[in-house]
Amino acid sequence: MSESYPGEMDGIEVTACTACPELCESRSRIVNGTGPTDADLVFVGEGPGAQEDEQGEPFVGRSGGVLDEALRDRGVARGDVRITNCVRCRPPENRDPKRGELANCKGHLAVELRETDPDLVVTLGKVPSEHLLERSVAVTKEAGDVHDARVGEEQYRVLVCVHPAATLYDRSQESTLAETLDEAVALAGFDDSADGQSRLGDY
Ligand code: SF4
Numbered sequence: 001m002s003e004s005y006p007g008e009m010d011g012i013e014v015t016a017c018t019a020c021p022e023l024c025e026s027r028s029r030i031v032n033g034t035g036p037t038d039a040d041l042v043f044v045g046e047g048p049g050a051q052e053d054e055q056g057e058p059f060v061g062r063s064g065g066v067l068d069e070a071l072r073d074r075g076v077a078r079g080d081v082r083i084t085n086c087v088r089c090r091p092p093e094n095r096d097p098k099r100g101e102l103a104n105c106k107g108h109l110a111v112e113l114r115e116t117d118p119d120l121v122v123t124l125g126k127v128p129s130e131h132l133l134e135r136s137v138a139v140t141k142e143a144g145d146v147h148d149a150r151v152g153e154e155q156y157r158v159l160v161c162v163h164p165a166a167t168l169y170d171r172s173q174e175s176t177l178a179e180t181l182d183e184a185v186a187l188a189g190f191d192d193s194a195d196g197q198s199r200l201g202d203y
Pocket residue numbers: 006007014017018019020023024030087088089101104105108
């Protein structure tokens with residue numbers, strides 16, 4: 001089954017898209033997801049910030065550093081997982097993506113998830129959690145909850161997680177992030193991989 005999406009895609013990469021006029025003004029480039037195209041675990045963030053827009057890669061700023069370190073602590077390398085966003089173009093002044101922009105870009109995400117076919121999707125923060133679950137979400141309260149959610153034509157197991165940046169401003173979120181990532185690693189089967197050996201040695 002094929003999803004509809006605006007713009008042009010090459011596989012799971014968006015190569016050209018002008019569906020969101022304000023974001024086309026504010027972006028330097030389209031920021032596609034990174035990581036294996038058959039990843040068991042996919043993280044979905046909100047959208048590119050300044051550093052992501054500059055470097056063309058999701059989660060490379062301070063919050064990306066927090067996520068990388070938290071994964072490393074669990075024996076998982078950044079290159080083991082796929083990391084992507086709800087919208088692929090940086091909103092102006094780091095505002096939240098608007099409802100229409102999220103809707104415009106959902107077809108791209110649907111293609112990416114369908115082709116990757118992960119065991120688990122982890123939503124990082126309020127915007128992606130609400131976008132995929134299609135309801136309001138109290139992220140801190142619901143962190144660690146697993147739901148089934150439809151994206152495009154397919155159904156996925158979705159784990160709600162706090163945004164990694166939340167730990168930079170509120171130390172009490174560190175344990176919430178840690179416990180949720182413990183759960184993510186287990187649900188995605190990393191605990192069973194390579195006879196319990198970390199994959200970090202591969203990178
Ligand atoms: S955010 Fe997505 S839908 Fe909007 S212009 Fe960028 S690539 Fe296109």
